[in-house]
Amino acid sequence: xxxxxxxxxxxxxxxxxxxxxxxxxxxxxxxxxxxxxxxxxxxxxxxxxxxxxxxxxxxxxxxxxxxxxxxxxxxxxxxxxxxxxxxxxxxxxxxxxxxxxxxxxxxxxxxxxxxxxxxxxxxxxxxxxxxxxxxxxxxxxxxxxxxxxxxxxxxxxxxxxxxxxxxxxxxxxxxxxxxxxxxxxxxxxxxxxxxxxxxxxxxxxxxxxxxxxxxxxxxxxxxxxxxxxxxxxxxxxxxxxxxxxxxxxxxxxxxxxxxxxxxxxxxxxxxxxxxxxxxxxxxxxxxxxxxxxxxxxxxxxxxxxxxxxxxxxxxxxxxxxxxxxxxxx
Amino acid sequence: xxxxxxxxxxxxxxxxxxxxxxxxxxxxxxxxxxxxxxxxxxxxxxxxxxxxxxxxxxxxxxxxxxxxxxxxxxxxxxxxxxxxxxxxxxxxxxxxxxxxxxxxxxxxxxxxxxxxxxxxxxxxxxxxxxxxxxxxxxxxxxxxxxxxxxxxxxxxxxxxxxxxxxxxxxxxxxxxxxxxxxxxxxxxxxxxxxxxxxxxxxxxxxxxxxxxxxxxxxxxxxxxxxxxxxxxxxxxxxxxxxxxxxxxxxxxxxxxxxxxxxxxxxxxxxxxxxxxxxxxxxxxxxxxxxxxxxxxxxxxxxxxxxxxxxxxxxxxxxxxxxxxxxxxxxxxxxxxxxxxxxxxxxxxxxxxxxxxxxxxxxxxxxxxxxxxxxxxxxxxxxxxxxxxxxxxx
Numbered sequence: 001x002x003x004x005x006x007x008x009x010x011x012x013x014x015x016x017x018x019x020x021x022x023x024x025x026x027x028x029x030x031x032x033x034x035x036x037x038x039x040x041x042x043x044x045x046x047x048x049x050x051x052x053x054x055x056x057x058x059x060x061x062x063x064x065x066x067x068x069x070x071x072x073x074x075x076x077x078x079x080x081x082x083x084x085x086x087x088x089x090x091x092x093x094x095x096x097x098x099x100x101x102x103x104x105x106x107x108x109x110x111x112x113x114x115x116x117x118x119x120x121x122x123x124x125x126x127x128x129x130x131x132x133x134x135x136x137x138x139x140x141x142x143x144x145x146x147x148x149x150x151x152x153x154x155x156x157x158x159x160x161x162x163x164x165x166x167x168x169x170x171x172x173x174x175x176x177x178x179x180x181x182x183x184x185x186x187x188x189x190x191x192x193x194x195x196x197x198x199x200x201x202x203x204x205x206x207x208x209x210x211x212x213x214x215x216x217x218x219x220x221x222x223x224x225x226x227x228x229x230x231x232x233x234x235x236x237x238x239x240x241x242x243x244x245x246x247x248x249x250x251x252x253x254x255x256x257x258x259x260x261x262x263x264x265x266x267x268x269x270x271x272x273x274x275x276x277x278x279x280x281x282x283x284x285x286x287x288x289x290x291x292x293x294x295x296x297x298x299x300x301x302x303x304x305x306x307x308x309x310x311x312x313x314x315x316x317x318x319x320x321x322x323x324x325x326x327x328x329x
Numbered sequence: 330x331x332x333x334x335x336x337x338x339x340x341x342x343x344x345x346x347x348x349x350x351x352x353x354x355x356x357x358x359x360x361x362x363x364x365x366x367x368x369x370x371x372x373x374x375x376x377x378x379x380x381x382x383x384x385x386x387x388x389x390x391x392x393x394x395x396x397x398x399x400x401x402x403x404x405x406x407x408x409x410x411x412x413x414x415x416x417x418x419x420x421x422x423x424x425x426x427x428x429x430x431x432x433x434x435x436x437x438x439x440x441x442x443x444x445x446x447x448x449x450x451x452x453x454x455x456x457x458x459x460x461x462x463x464x465x466x467x468x469x470x471x472x473x474x475x476x477x478x479x480x481x482x483x484x485x486x487x488x489x490x491x492x493x494x495x496x497x498x499x500x501x502x503x504x505x506x507x508x509x510x511x512x513x514x515x516x517x518x519x520x521x522x523x524x525x526x527x528x529x530x531x532x533x534x535x536x537x538x539x540x541x542x543x544x545x546x547x548x549x550x551x552x553x554x555x556x557x558x559x560x561x562x563x564x565x566x567x568x569x570x571x572x573x574x575x576x577x578x579x580x581x582x583x584x585x586x587x588x589x590x591x592x593x594x595x596x597x598x599x600x601x602x603x604x605x606x607x608x609x610x611x612x613x614x615x616x617x618x619x620x621x622x623x624x625x626x627x628x629x630x631x632x633x634x635x636x637x638x639x640x641x642x643x644x645x646x647x648x649x650x651x652x653x654x655x656x657x658x659x660x661x662x663x664x665x666x667x668x669x670x671x672x673x674x675x676x677x678x679x680x681x682x683x684x685x686x687x688x689x690x691x692x693x694x695x696x697x698x699x700x701x702x703x704x705x706x707x708x709x710x711x712x713x714x715x716x717x718x719x720x721x722x
Binding site: 065105124 | 338613614615617618619620621624632633636639
């Protein structure tokens with residue numbers, strides 16, 4: 001396998017914008033827009049795990065769902081192996097639907113309660129013909145084994161499983177089509193800590209064995225740090241910093257990334273440090289103010305920050321980008 | 330498939346609820362009777378319209394007071410007298426008009442006339458006695474009158490006796506028709522209206538509601554507009570207008586006007602409920618997962634959304650079934666519903682005058698049958714909701 005740091009880009013996202021119109025009034029006009037994703041640009045390289053981190057409502061799930069076109073982008077470009085996904089119709093999307101799958105956050109609402117595991121998996125396999133008809137049953141048994149469930153799970157209904165087991169079924173469904181790229185939308189945040197580790201290890205094993213590329217969305221920087229190769233830090237629809245996970249603590253320069261790192265608990269009760277708590281709240285995503293969205297809470301805020309959004313610029317280290325006026329090269 | 334259904338969690342929960350099982354059996358009984366009437370014709374429409382005896386006879390378990398016995402006897406004397414006057418014994422003997430109760434073949438015309446004369450004379454003697462209805466002193470004479478009736482019209486035997494009993498067990502109405510047979514035939518009418526209406530309304534309403542919510546846009550607006558319009562009209566008024574519209578057309582005497590009226594109004598309920606449920610389901614992650622696989626919108630609607638509203642369809646069907654039956658009874662009571670043949674509504678409407686004079690057999694039969702059916706269905710739909718709603722654990 002090629003080294004993720006130098007591998008070619010599998011998915012290129014350029015200036016992606018996703019706005020949700022808010023309708024109201026007697027004529028059902030668009031009264032305002034939620035700016036969920038506000039012009040983000042990044043690459044996902046083949047074979048890497050790219051983390052996306054940010055607090056609730058920062059647009060990270062919307063980003064994940066938009067890049068695989070579960071949501072229609074408002075503007076911008078998405079290229080998969082050079083093909084412009086944002087221009088494709090339903091029929092032309094089909095081969096890419098097979099290649100790109102998603103694992104959801106809530107294992108309770110992500111499985112159709114009326115289908116057995118076997119039916120759930122077979123449905124998609126048949127639809128794409130990814131496995132010959134005669135081999136489907138064997139393939140399903142193999143899949144179930146692969147995600148660490150017992151063989152007899154195939155003919156059970158979702159309500160017969162625990163949360164962790166359901167998440168494994170969700171992973172099996174995503175893998176059933178033999179995808180190349182998986183969006184993992186907070187796959188462990190609804191699970192107990194002990195189960196979280198199991199699911200993360202399972203994902204790592206599967207990634208190695210099946211040569212997957214993963215976009216891993218989480219609000220937990222600790223999980224991202226251990227699991228991912230690179231990380232995108234999002235704040236209110238913008239990427240504020242992009243850096244390698246190996247040097248997260250040393251290289252992080254954006255004040256928001258630093259605040260996130262500082263908020264991680266330390267597993268030593270004697271090591272007490274002064275905690276820098278961010279003041280204020282995230283601005284409303286309805287028609288946000290111009291300038292840097294973080295300006296209202298930033299300890300390094302300057303006048304310029306309130307008027308002009310800083311661009312995402314490269315730093316000295318390769319693959320390190322940051323959007324901040326206050327951080328000097 | 331069936332075996333798996335009975336092993337399913339919902340079915341087991343349902344079976345554990347004794348009241349629900351009892352209600353289910355009651356409903357199954359009603360459906361069985363309706364099916365028998367419909368398919369085997371054990372009770373025909375003609376039988377519910379034919380005269381079986383004197384008017385306002387109480388049921389067999391009712392108080393057999395002298396007055397009623399004499400009324401009944403007088404009726405049979407008149408039948409015999411008419412036959413003798415016309416010399417036409419065959420009609421009366423053949424049982425065309427009165428089913429199992431036939432004029433005896435062992436007496437000739439003169440003997441029949443003699444017994445009728447004796448019976449009428451006895452009846453006159455009794456009727457002049459002050460307060461004869463309560464007086465025990467007239468009983469020997471009344472018994473003798475009854476004996477003459479039996480001599481003229483012998484009690485039937487075997488199967489005939491059973492049918493005769495069944496026909497008379499709940500008495501007769503003003504035209505001397507069998508209340509029990511009319512009430513049983515009404516079960517068939519009610520079930521027919523209920524089943525057709527519930528099936529149509531639930532299937533149509535659910536599909537329209539689900540499609541509206543799932544596709545959204547102008548389809549949703551059109552459906553909302555349509556059902557808001559329908560539900561803003563008081564439904565009995567709309568029904569009356571629709572039924573009036575069919576007056577004097579070729580389908581006037583059939584149940585078709587009722588079906589049209591109920592079909593147009595009843596789909597609104599399931600449509601609204603299923604639309605709401607679909608709005609909820611379509612945002613769930615398993616729908617997004619299906620989209621990510623690449624299924625078409627229509628496939629997702631049919632395969633993933635609608636099956637998950639099935640519990641609501643069941644509940645709505647059982648509610649609409651009784652709703653339609655109650656509607657049929659109300660319309661028939663007003664003279665707008667069933668126009669040929671019996672119906673509980675027609676029976677209750679007819680008994681308006683009877684109740685004042687203390688005759689409760691007809692209204693009692695019709696209301697008890699309807700009450701038991703509606704109660705059983707309410708219990709059943711509650712139990713269905715408990716057992717099959719995925720949210721109930």
